[in-house]
Amino acid sequence: MPVAFIDPPEGHPPSATPVSADAVTLNLGDWQISPTLPGRRVVSYVPWETSRIPWPVRRKLQRLDHILVLSEWQRGLFVRNGIAAEKLSVVPLGFDPEVFRPGPRQRPADAPFRFLFIGKWEARKALPELLEAFCAEFGPEERVELVLHAHNPFIDGFDQEARLRKELKKLKAENRNILCRGDLPLPELVRAYRDADAFVLPTRAEGWGLPLLEAMACGLPCITTNYSALTTFAHAGNALLVDVADFIRVRDPFFFNGWLNWGTWAKPDVSHLRRLMRQVVEQPEKAAALGRSAAHEVVDKWTWDHAATVAMERLATLR
Template structure:
């Protein structure tokens, strides 16, 4: 056995369990994070489809060969699914993302049974501790971007050439938590008849079978409905960079985010960003970001009341402040562009997937 093969045989893998396929937040997080981690340590991946997958069979196979018995099992999933770690070999790590200030009690119990919990932001860590987890069991392992895909040099898509004027972009699910309706209504009153501006919405809601953006826009009685452009879901995540670079600014008046990947990606691409000054994105938002002021309020959204029992609290962005920031970015474009490029340097210098993998490696030990 060569020295290289001997070293490899004594470097046990990490067993990674999560949603590797798909275009949504957890999918992108899982795929990119473990790809970067695999460049540092061996990773044995067990992809899930919904809640099913061969993770148990994979675990059994790994444990039959002593050299392959995992040093750790990392499940990157909703907290409610963390019983998947029961009986796992090595260190049992629950890596999760959540937006509310309240976790259902049974979710906390499942997280408490892990050896340690990873969460992407210091804000999220504080929330977990407030929900009863021991401080020494909760650690921040951030998310990131792929700098080869998300940077200011990306060639923009030509698909938006038909839309004239200054383009604001919003990416994400159309829902109360994302503040999509608030954004549309505020954008409509922010600009006058002579302003050359449009709002590009790259959002849908796959959870709602009755989702109809045209019906929603009609119900809002907008002054300038022609300034709102809805584009269908982008199937390949790599195409998002081309979409960001085809726009002039990014805006996200969310009420809460566990991380806020589109905000991070837009910053990486050099767009000036307007975003709510709250929750997970405060981990990476620097002084380049136009921060929307907000009040913290009780959650009344039925989705969170049913899934989190107590609901918790989140931000209510100030629509008047959002209106001011939209006008500021539109009217002071050179300054906004400078801030956007400063934000890109900040993200690409500190928040790539390789940066995240190195933080994880320090937790795993070498």
């Protein structure tokens, strides 16, 4: 069975890509153009984060031949929203173990304890809750810092440092040890993971959570919300999971059309987040052991080779 992969570069019409009429076409780009693609059957890769699929989006999804979802969490969500179970196959993401792995740190041994956040600054990532927790728990006199790699290139004119200043002013915490950093090339990204003491992602929801998985692969103790697809690989045995305080309506004017009902996502418990952050600072050896255990586990289960094997097994069943 021939399989054609389509992930067209910007400006390149996907329908112009030569594909056999008998092929199963795997669309790794915009799933909404799948009905226009050639092939006997088009398989669409569709990540998802919210609890509800608005009816205009659901109608488009129902017209797709077959859908790859990233987790059992997402599969259940889609079925509850009216997508036929037989149209869904679970194919996870992964990481490159030759790149993301434990290694020597370049910071001095007596440097401040460093929390690391990597992700776009948007409502879904719960940066206000993270800043609230950090500023409430750690005073400016403590040798603890938070480093944010939170630029969002999808928001025109986004200024990470200005946004941070605005949030800290709200909290009356302008003097906290919080640093903004920009996007990094791959070698420096790996170094950022290795130079941190803990990774923190108190997200509202994740379609998968690649930075979290990469941090675990690098041996970092990780703090993250106990909700959504990331619980596929992050659990109480290999990470510190933040309780969900509530489920709140999805609101984000940049990425979710406000005229549609996207359902809910999690509100992380700030008090619990504070306790977990304090715990890793006061028990660094125990936290480091958790990180080492996580690295051993994810390299056995969640690499790109594993993901590719699962994908080919799923595609082979399609006729």
